[in-house]
Amino acid sequence: MSATKLVVDAMGGDDAPSVVLEGSAAAVEHNPDLEVILTGPADVIEPFAAEHDRITAHPTTEVIAMDEHPAEAVRNKKDSSIVVGCRLVKEGEGDGFFSAGSTGACLAAATIVMGRLKGVKRPGLVSVIPSPQAQTVICDLGANADCKPDYLVQFATMGSVYAQVVLGVENPRIGLLSIGEEDTKGSEFVLECNKLMHEQVPGFIGNAEGRDIALGGFDVIVTDGFTGNVALKTYEGLGSALLSGLRTALTANTRSKIGASLCMSGINDLRAQLDPDAHGGAQLLGVQGVCMVGHGNSNAKAIENGLLISANAVEQKMTERLADLLDEGE
Amino acid sequence: MSATKLVVDAMGGDDAPSVVLEGSAAAVEHNPDLEVILTGPADVIEPFAAEHDRITAHPTTEVIAMDEHPAEAVRNKKDSSIVVGCRLVKEGEGDGFFSAGSTGACLAAATIVMGRLKGVKRPGLVSVIPSPQAQTVICDLGANADCKPDYLVQFATMGSVYAQVVLGVENPRIGLLSIGEEDTKGSEFVLECNKLMHEQVPGFIGNAEGRDIALGGFDVIVTDGFTGNVALKTYEGLGSALLSGLRTALTANTRSKIGASLCMSGINDLRAQLDPDAHGGAQLLGVQGVCMVGHGNSNAKAIENGLLISANAVEQKMTERLADLLDEGE
Numbered sequence: 001m002s003a004t005k006l007v008v009d010a011m012g013g014d015d016a017p018s019v020v021l022e023g024s025a026a027a028v029e030h031n032p033d034l035e036v037i038l039t040g041p042a043d044v045i046e047p048f049a050a051e052h053d054r055i056t057a058h059p060t061t062e063v064i065a066m067d068e069h070p071a072e073a074v075r076n077k078k079d080s081s082i083v084v085g086c087r088l089v090k091e092g093e094g095d096g097f098f099s100a101g102s103t104g105a106c107l108a109a110a111t112i113v114m115g116r117l118k119g120v121k122r123p124g125l126v127s128v129i130p131s132p133q134a135q136t137v138i139c140d141l142g143a144n145a146d147c148k149p150d151y152l153v154q155f156a157t158m159g160s161v162y163a164q165v166v167l168g169v170e171n172p173r174i175g176l177l178s179i180g181e182e183d184t185k186g187s188e189f190v191l192e193c194n195k196l197m198h199e200q201v202p203g204f205i206g207n208a209e210g211r212d213i214a215l216g217g218f219d220v221i222v223t224d225g226f227t228g229n230v231a232l233k234t235y236e237g238l239g240s241a242l243l244s245g246l247r248t249a250l251t252a253n254t255r256s257k258i259g260a261s262l263c264m265s266g267i268n269d270l271r272a273q274l275d276p277d278a279h280g281g282a283q284l285l286g287v288q289g290v291c292m293v294g295h296g297n298s299n300a301k302a303i304e305n306g307l308l309i310s311a312n313a314v315e316q317k318m319t320e321r322l323a324d325l326l327d328e329g330e
Numbered sequence: 331m332s333a334t335k336l337v338v339d340a341m342g343g344d345d346a347p348s349v350v351l352e353g354s355a356a357a358v359e360h361n362p363d364l365e366v367i368l369t370g371p372a373d374v375i376e377p378f379a380a381e382h383d384r385i386t387a388h389p390t391t392e393v394i395a396m397d398e399h400p401a402e403a404v405r406n407k408k409d410s411s412i413v414v415g416c417r418l419v420k421e422g423e424g425d426g427f428f429s430a431g432s433t434g435a436c437l438a439a440a441t442i443v444m445g446r447l448k449g450v451k452r453p454g455l456v457s458v459i460p461s462p463q464a465q466t467v468i469c470d471l472g473a474n475a476d477c478k479p480d481y482l483v484q485f486a487t488m489g490s491v492y493a494q495v496v497l498g499v500e501n502p503r504i505g506l507l508s509i510g511e512e513d514t515k516g517s518e519f520v521l522e523c524n525k526l527m528h529e530q531v532p533g534f535i536g537n538a539e540g541r542d543i544a545l546g547g548f549d550v551i552v553t554d555g556f557t558g559n560v561a562l563k564t565y566e567g568l569g570s571a572l573l574s575g576l577r578t579a580l581t582a583n584t585r586s587k588i589g590a591s592l593c594m595s596g597i598n599d600l601r602a603q604l605d606p607d608a609h610g611g612a613q614l615l616g617v618q619g620v621c622m623v624g625h626g627n628s629n630a631k632a633i634e635n636g637l638l639i640s641a642n643a644v645e646q647k648m649t650e651r652l653a654d655l656l657d658e659g660e
Contacts, residue, residue, distance in 0.1 A: 131568060131572075131575075132571050132572065132574070132575030132578070133574070142509055145509060145515075145516055145520075146517050177560060178556075179472055179555075179563075186475055186556065187475040188475075190556070209560075209563045209567075210559070210560045210561065210563030210564030210565070210566070210567060211563040211566055211567025211570070213564055213567055213568070215567045215570065215571055224517075226509055226516065226520070226557070227556070227557055227560055229509040229540070230507060230508075230509060230539075230540040230557055230560065231560055231564045232540065233509075233539045233540030233541040234541065234543055234544070234564050234565055235564055235568055236540070236541055237539075237540060237544040238543070238544040238565055238568050239568065239572070240541070240544070240545065241461045241462050241463045242461075242572055242604070244462070244463070245462030245463070245600050246597075248596075249596030249599055250593050250597075252593075252595075252596045255592050255593070256592060256596045258589075259589040259592025259593035260589065260593050262585050262586060262588055262590075262592070263579065263580050263582075263585070263586035263587075263590050263593070264589075265582075265586070266578075266580060266582045266586045267580075270575050270576060274572070
């Protein structure tokens with residue numbers, strides 16, 4: 001097997017470049033078939049690459065900041081670590097791209113520079129939402145605030161392939177996010193989607209509700225990017241508020257601190273079950289190559305996870321499988 | 331002050347009528363100015379009313395089940411506990427109506443039988459979403475799956491009055507649920523809403539994101555009923571999965587059980603901070619009278635809370651305040 005080559009944006013994330021470099025070194029250490037090509041300022045990445053096997057440097061002169069307008073930044077900063085990263089994948093230098101930088105800029109660069117797969121109406125942002133009771137893939141998590149019903153049919157295919165590759169689920173159970181399990185419940189848009197999904201999506205088992213994300217019952221939940229992003233952030237917000245509330249509750253007084261020390265391992269397990277970094281971020285599916293966007297606040301472990309998951313997607317030929325499935329509809 | 335009279339659907343909820351009767355007795359015990367009029371089968375409510383001061387019986391012969399089509403059921407079952415309950419409010423026999431039965435049927439009955447307040451485009455379903463870090467009012471939670479931008483302007487008024495009455499916030503900070511805090515982020519629909527809210531809603535401080543529901547920053551978050559319902563159920567699902575995961579973590583072995591016993595009071599506090607029953611359910615605002623719908627799985631305490639909160643809404647003249655504010659736009 002030839003090596004898997006990932007292009008990594010050294011400048012992406014709140015704690016870049018240090019955590020990106022550290023995470024990249026850990027990932028190539030962990031996966032002996034992985035090679036990393038770093039994009040970023042020469043003085044940052046060249047000395048680091050010189051010291052590490054299977055890490056090379058491709059210097060760039062520009063950086064896209066988190067608050068820049070994504071499409072404009074991609075147009076104007078042709079030598080940025082994100083745009084060059086996507087171009088290297090397009091040109092076959094790399095098999096996939098990873099960045100913990102601006103999600104919007106990564107989506108724009110991947111769509112414009114790598115290009116869509118043939119037949120894809122809109123690329124979709126996909127990830128696994130972890131809970132103590134379930135692992136649910138959601139698509140779209142925010143790439144498309146406005147959708148047409150046939151986009152969601154393609155999101156179902158994307159989510160399904162993602163669940164096969166990342167979760168190892170053979171025949172994913174696919175749901176449509178709505179406000180009642182009956183086919184007649186939902187907005188006009190969702191009613192149309194429901195009808196199309198019944199007709200065109202093998203594996204579609206009906207409407208899902210918000211609570212099913214954490215409680216399980218579906219391997220893949222399909223939705224427009226607006227609703228998916230609201231659900232994701234609602235989820236993350238409550239997870240964060242509860243873990244922080246738990247910390248307060250457990251350190252309220254000496255008695256509870258002693259108690260907490262005795263049950264800390266279970267609580268750490270619970271925290272790990274909710275950890276968004278375990279899945280390294282979200283992948284943009286429907287473009288010509290693997291493209292993963294990590295959380296802005298990623299630490300080195302999250303970067304490492306993101307690279308290993310991206311490498312797995314390359315090795316399992318996720319893009320090729322999607323290309324075959326999504327081209328059929330055209 | 332004259333007594334506050336609430337009409338209560340004795341047959342609403344998974345554990346009706348027992349928990350409804352128990353909760354009603356507790357509520358009149360707690361609030362000496364409260365009178366309860368029960369609707370339901372004579373053999374259930376008459377003996378109970380005979381034994382309790384300030385509880386009277388208004389027998390009805392029909393019951394609307396949870397799975398019936400709301401509008402049809404309201405049309406066909408004119409002598410149901412829900413339809414009669416709303417009629418008693420319309421006719422001035424009661425000041426407000428409470429049911430833990432079918433949300434859809436209660437919304438339909440309240441809208442059709444009580445009628446909308448003058449100038450109201452669509453009644454909105456409102457509640458407080460509790461978290462360890464914030465108390466956030468959301469409107470609409472699901473009464474209107476499809477909305478026009480001007481509905482959301484009215485939801486802002488409803489949520490604002492609700493936050494004043496229920497949370498005691500003098501000048502509520504109002505947000506619009508979107509997928510980025512900048513005014514330029516969101517779906518086409520939300521962009522239109524954002525513009526209108528800036529022009530017409532005093533107290534509007536900008537877009538909120540899903541995570542703000544649990545983490546705070548807004549007293550009121552306005553959204554269409556589809557998104558609001560998805561966010562609410564996503565929230566409830568994760569809350570439930572985490573509390574259940576916490577129970578598992580704390581009882582994993584003898585060591586953690588001992589630890590858990592020492593910090594149980596803090597954990598119970600945390601559970602209480604998340605308890606949806608603390609707010610008794612959701613209120614439908616924009617109709618001619620107070621109308622509250624409890625959770626289907628309400629226990630007696632939740633029913634009691636719902637009645638006390640409904641009584642507070644009557645005593646604070648929530649409907650009259652809304653009538654004044656919402657009529658202005660016409």
